[in-house]
Amino acid sequence: MSSTTKELVVPIEELRSFVVRSMVAVGTKEDHARDLAELLVSADYRGHYSHGLNRLDMYISEIKEGMTTSGDNEPTILKETVATALVDGNNVLGPVVGKYCIDLAIKKAKDAGIGFVTAKGSNHFGIAGWYSIRAMKQGMLGMAFTNTSPMMVPTRAKERTLGTNPLTLAAQGNHGDEFVLDMATTSVALGKLEMQDRKGEPIPPGWAVDQDGKETRDAKNFHGLLPLGGVEQSSGYKGYGLAMMVEIFCGILSGSSFGPNVRTWKDFDRAANLVDGASEVLVPGDPERKHMELCDNLGGIPYHPNQITYANELAKYFKITPMKLLK
Amino acid sequence: MSSTTKELVVPIEELRSFVVRSMVAVGTKEDHARDLAELLVSADYRGHYSHGLNRLDMYISEIKEGMTTSGDNEPTILKETVATALVDGNNVLGPVVGKYCIDLAIKKAKDAGIGFVTAKGSNHFGIAGWYSIRAMKQGMLGMAFTNTSPMMVPTRAKERTLGTNPLTLAAQGNHGDEFVLDMATTSVALGKLEMQDRKGEPIPPGWAVDQDGKETRDAKNFHGLLPLGGVEQSSGYKGYGLAMMVEIFCGILSGSSFGPNVRTWKDFDRAANLVDGASEVLVPGDPERKHMELCDNLGGIPYHPNQITYANELAKYFKITPMKLLK
Numbered sequence: 001m002s003s004t005t006k007e008l009v010v011p012i013e014e015l016r017s018f019v020v021r022s023m024v025a026v027g028t029k030e031d032h033a034r035d036l037a038e039l040l041v042s043a044d045y046r047g048h049y050s051h052g053l054n055r056l057d058m059y060i061s062e063i064k065e066g067m068t069t070s071g072d073n074e075p076t077i078l079k080e081t082v083a084t085a086l087v088d089g090n091n092v093l094g095p096v097v098g099k100y101c102i103d104l105a106i107k108k109a110k111d112a113g114i115g116f117v118t119a120k121g122s123n124h125f126g127i128a129g130w131y132s133i134r135a136m137k138q139g140m141l142g143m144a145f146t147n148t149s150p151m152m153v154p155t156r157a158k159e160r161t162l163g164t165n166p167l168t169l170a171a172q173g174n175h176g177d178e179f180v181l182d183m184a185t186t187s188v189a190l191g192k193l194e195m196q197d198r199k200g201e202p203i204p205p206g207w208a209v210d211q212d213g214k215e216t217r218d219a220k221n222f223h224g225l226l227p228l229g230g231v232e233q234s235s236g237y238k239g240y241g242l243a244m245m246v247e248i249f250c251g252i253l254s255g256s257s258f259g260p261n262v263r264t265w266k267d268f269d270r271a272a273n274l275v276d277g278a279s280e281v282l283v284p285g286d287p288e289r290k291h292m293e294l295c296d297n298l299g300g301i302p303y304h305p306n307q308i309t310y311a312n313e314l315a316k317y318f319k320i321t322p323m324k325l326l327k
Numbered sequence: 328m329s330s331t332t333k334e335l336v337v338p339i340e341e342l343r344s345f346v347v348r349s350m351v352a353v354g355t356k357e358d359h360a361r362d363l364a365e366l367l368v369s370a371d372y373r374g375h376y377s378h379g380l381n382r383l384d385m386y387i388s389e390i391k392e393g394m395t396t397s398g399d400n401e402p403t404i405l406k407e408t409v410a411t412a413l414v415d416g417n418n419v420l421g422p423v424v425g426k427y428c429i430d431l432a433i434k435k436a437k438d439a440g441i442g443f444v445t446a447k448g449s450n451h452f453g454i455a456g457w458y459s460i461r462a463m464k465q466g467m468l469g470m471a472f473t474n475t476s477p478m479m480v481p482t483r484a485k486e487r488t489l490g491t492n493p494l495t496l497a498a499q500g501n502h503g504d505e506f507v508l509d510m511a512t513t514s515v516a517l518g519k520l521e522m523q524d525r526k527g528e529p530i531p532p533g534w535a536v537d538q539d540g541k542e543t544r545d546a547k548n549f550h551g552l553l554p555l556g557g558v559e560q561s562s563g564y565k566g567y568g569l570a571m572m573v574e575i576f577c578g579i580l581s582g583s584s585f586g587p588n589v590r591t592w593k594d595f596d597r598a599a600n601l602v603d604g605a606s607e608v609l610v611p612g613d614p615e616r617k618h619m620e621l622c623d624n625l626g627g628i629p630y631h632p633n634q635i636t637y638a639n640e641l642a643k644y645f646k647i648t649p650m651k652l653l654k
Contacts, residue, residue: 291374
């Protein structure tokens with residue numbers, strides 16, 4: 001958003017105070033409300049309006065509808081080593097859990113050189129970058145990840161199976177410079193697609209798929225987001241792989257819930273998930289497993305004859321015994 | 328490669344032995360040669376032929392031309408904590424350094440819950456997945472990263488500035504299942520593009536740029552690879568950001584060299600690097616810094632009037648004092 005005469009300006013302290021009084025009004029503890037306020041203010045200040053004041057009603061609803069605890073709960077450590085911890089958020093506001101976890105990771109990193117904390121029983125934690133920046137401000141490389149509700153349709157699939165699953169890295173540069181990567185592992189955020197539709201423009205290539213898992217340029221046919229990289233030909237499976245990495249760090253490692261279709265891993269193989277005419281849905285590592293099975297069946301590794309000729313020339317040149325072939 | 332009658336099969340033990348005798352013939356210590364052999368065999372076995380026997384001549388050249396030490400050098404630890412270490416590879420073969428580092432990280436992870444090791448003075452270390460799988464086989468989540476020589480043209484730039492900079496995560500699943508993400512942060516590997524050219528087919532969208540930094544479909548005009556995500560509209564800046572993440576972990580954190588145009592960071596801003604007609608080249612975090620400067624100048628955060636109306640309605644509903652605007 002650029003500053004035009006139509007826009008109104010809210011002082012930062014006033015915005016913070018408004019979020020706190022709104023959350024306290026629905027029963028949130030004041031220190032929890034302050035944690036949330038800090039995060040929403042930061043999002044708007046950094047220009048990520050979708051994750052700032054715009055999200056306040058979502059957090060209010062979470063509390064009002066009992067999805068998030070507004071009582072005396074606090075996050076607790078279930079298990080830890082000098083450098084790692086498993087935290088139970090005990091269903092308090094996501095930003096309260098997130099702040100607790102990044103502060104614990106920072107403390108561990110100061111002691112051990114690195115800290116890695118994963119949480120279950122948490123809720124929507126806002127912009128991921130807030131957490132990585134918090135660690136960066138302590139002179140560290142800060143990272144954060146979160147899985148989210150399903151929105152991404154994996155390569156060759158047609159169901160929304162993984163979230164937008166963002167990852168972030170913040171690193172201080174020289175002379176006050178900063179590197180703050182904060183990205184969803186889908187090709188774009190849903191908001192970008194909505195804006196495209198509002199402008200009456202077609203969806204650009206690589207953004208979205210329809211009910212059949214086929215790339216669509218028409219917002220009316222939108223069913224899910226493509227992973228970063230778009231369709232298979234432009235390596236969408238890499239974004240899909242990154243999203244699964246985030247699920248592993250956040251959902252699986254913490255023992256909390258993750259996208260319903262990811263739950264059993266093998267669900268990807270179900271016929272109902274397959275795009276018509278496409279080959280099977282894969283997870284990273286599957287093609288290599290197939291090749292290793294082939295090698296095992298053959299009793300060795302198959303090579304193109306040119307590769308063997310090359311090896312033989314090498315052997316001749318260095319007076320080395322050449323490779324013996326199986327057949 | 329599928330197994331056809333044209334292909335020749337080499338038993339795995341024979342392949343391993345051939346690599347060892349080739350490397351020993353040019354002066355490599357036998358245990359170092361064994362480390363390399365292990366890696367090349369694994370690449371071919373997993374079906375990544377580009378990184379197996381196919382690369383043997385490159386390692387031989389490294390030794391012969393004195394780029395890599397063939398003497399008595401071994402990697403050494405320069406600095407360490409219970410969970411982290413900085414290693415000097417002392418210019419031995421990349422796979423020797425890589426194996427040393429992942430084994431050190433595994434040992435630290437056993438002690439501290441997580442281990443993170445970065446190395447300088449190393450060389451081409453082969454497929455990244457070999458290292459993550461090695462940790463996975465110890466019951467861990469394994470990760471590995473490496474920066475490489477420049478091949479990726481960042482979003483809005485026209486010079487090759489970053490490498491293909493791969494990252495990998497390996498995680499054991501139930502019932503012998505595995506998740507092995509092993510991906511370059513460019514949209515595709517160079518080899519894929521060469522194969523497309525050999526088939527006489529145009530380069531698919533999102534793969535490559537020409538000398539002017541513009542997307543090209545013609546292999547004759549190939550200048551560099553696009554980052555994962557392709558052009559800016561399909562979020563290529565995310566792949567570019569991931570490649571920089573890898574540079575930070577491998578080049579900057581270890582104090583070793585990294586892509587010459589990355590070295591001073593601000594090089595991106597030089598006019599010579601800009602695509603004609605495009606706006607400035609950015610690093611992750613730059614747009615947010617601009618927005619924060621805007622807020623600082625305004626004395627608060629600018630909002631669309633509808634956002635303020637929404638906040639006022641919220642305040643009214645919960646009987647909260649509404650936000651005071653700056654203007």
